[in-house]
Amino acid sequence: MKPDNVKMRDNLYRAIISQLLNDGYIAVAKSLTSQVKPTTQCPPSDKLLKVFETGITHIEHEKDFRMTTNKDLVAPGSGIDLEFETDVQITSPEVTMYDTCYVTAHKGPCRAAKFSKNGLYVATGSVDTSIKVLDVERMISKSIFEANQGHIDQAGMVDHPVIRTLYDHMDEVTCLDFHPSQQLLVSGSRDCTVKVFDFSKSSTKKASKTIQEVATVRALAMHPTGDFLLVGTQHPVIRLYDLNTFQCYVSCNSKDQHRGPITMITYNNEGKVYASANKDGDVKLWDGVSNRCIATYQKAHSGEQVCSVQFSRNGKYLLTSGKDSVCRLWETATGRSLIAYTGAELSGKQIHKAQGVFNHTEDYALFPDEKTISLCCWDTRTGERQRLLSLGHNGPVHQIAHSTTCPGFISCSEDHRARFWYKKAATSEA
Structure with missing residues (x-):
């Protein structure tokens, strides 16, 4: 020595x-x-x-x-801004250029999915009460390895993409969200509970903390600081939880509240404003500090149920979708509906709720067509409809989530499967 x-x-x-x-x-x-x-x-x-x-x-x-x-985890561009844009050169790929990189299966319909804020992980939830946490880089690497090796299975050559499988709910997992900086995952369920999982530990199966709600949990949104959690349930009143004390707060004015079950909640990137969607057909904007309603978009989708809400990166716009199978872009400052993304309704109105989402650069708006089991895509600035992507599922797709950092999204279906789609780098032909 x-x-x-x-x-x-x-x-x-x-x-x-x-x-x-x-x-x-x-x-x-x-x-x-x-x-x-x-x-x-x-x-x-x-x-x-x-x-x-x-x-x-x-x-x-x-x-x-x-x-x-990590600079690789930052999406290119500044996102959509109709106020200053003239001729924008779109560099991000259309969804028809995406391929399935990885497929994971649950024992029941898969109806919940969420990417972590940094794009490193994606979680899926199922009717079978299980939650899977997948490593995005491993899914991409596995796909590349199998393509290069001719699908020859060599154990240990590529780490398994499913890094955690969590079981602590007694009924369907309905919604998921990640802590912005820690390896914590929050889930909501039909069993009327909210669970907090620390998935940094390989032995984790059960939740470290539980919030008991009074009704089915339908929507979750983590504050950008990770200190607060919004919870939407079958009850119309939105709850705000302090994750340090687990104290619950609601708006002091009962007139602020919706008139039906909450379908989705989301914060803007700064956490100063959040939006909620509801079965009553209205969209509401809320002050993230006072917890008071500051604007209501009544009958935002012709009176049909509003299924999803998502802020643009700069907070100037809100993308919504409804059971009228139309996606709309709203200006948050004025409450005006600027663009309607149409065409998906031609195959018939949605029976179940589905989400409209931005791609990682906000150049495109995406929406799953329930009847054709394909993904609709529009240019967010012009509303021009792009080519459809067949999603390859054997049942309706009721949940999609797109990464905010890379050209990848996940589709969840009634066929029990979740498919991770990714735009691979171009390779030269021999």
């Missing part, structure tokens, strides 16, 4: 013995001293604990820095 290693090991053993003496483990310290025979006397000291705490803090900071500042 090299002299430097001998000296380092001696210092390590001395630190361990000093820590044991400091903590009162005299017999253990004496036994270890007799075995390792340190070069000098070891007085009681907590230096080892301080070194350990410093190291752990550094590791956590490094992990958080990687998760939040």
Whole structure:
């Protein structure tokens, strides 16, 4: 052994013995001293604990820095802004250029999906009460590896994309959301509970915290700071939970509330405003600080149920979808409906709710057609309809979620499967 290693090991053993003496483990310290025979006397000291705490803090900071500042995780462009745009050159791919990279199956219909804010993970939830957390990079890598290897299965060559399977609900998982900076996943269910899972631990199966609600949980939205959680249920009153104390708050004015079950809630990127959709056909905007309603878009989809709401990156616009099978772009400052994305209604109105979403650059609006089991796509700025993408499911698709950082989305279906779609880099032909 090299002299430097001998000296380092001696210092390590001395630190361990000093820590044991400091903590009162005299017999253990004496036994270890007799075995390792340190070069000098070891007085009681907590230096080892301080070194350990410093190291752990550094590791956590490094992990958080990687998760939040990686340039590869930032979507290109600044998003849609009709006020200043004239001729915009669209560089992001149409959905018809996406391919299925990975398929995972539940034991029941899959009806919930959500990407983490940094795009590293996606979670799916099912009627079978299970939740799967998938690593996006692993799904992409597995697809590339199988393509290069001719689909030859070589165990261990590619890590399995499903990194966690969580079981702690007693009924269908209806909604999911990720903490913005920590490896925490929140889920809602028909069993009237909200669960918080720490999926940073490989042994995690059960929730670390539970919120008991009074009705079926239908929608969740995490505040951009991760300190608060909005919960929408079968009851029309929206709840706001402080995730540090689990104290619940509601608007002090009963007239602010919806008149029916909540279908979706979402914050804008700054957390200053949130939007809610409801079975009553209205869309509401709320002040994220006072928790008061500041605007209502009445009968936003011709009186039909509103299924989804999503803010643009700059918060100037709100994308909504309804059971009229139409998506609409609203200007949040004035409440005007600027563009209606039509064509999906030609095959018939939706029976079940489905989401309208932006792609990662907000160049396109996407919406799953229930009857044809295909994905509709529109240019967000002109409303021009693009080519359809057949989703390859054997049942209706009631949930899609697009990554905010890369050209990838996930489709969830009644056929029990969730498909991850991704625009692969072009390869030259031989």
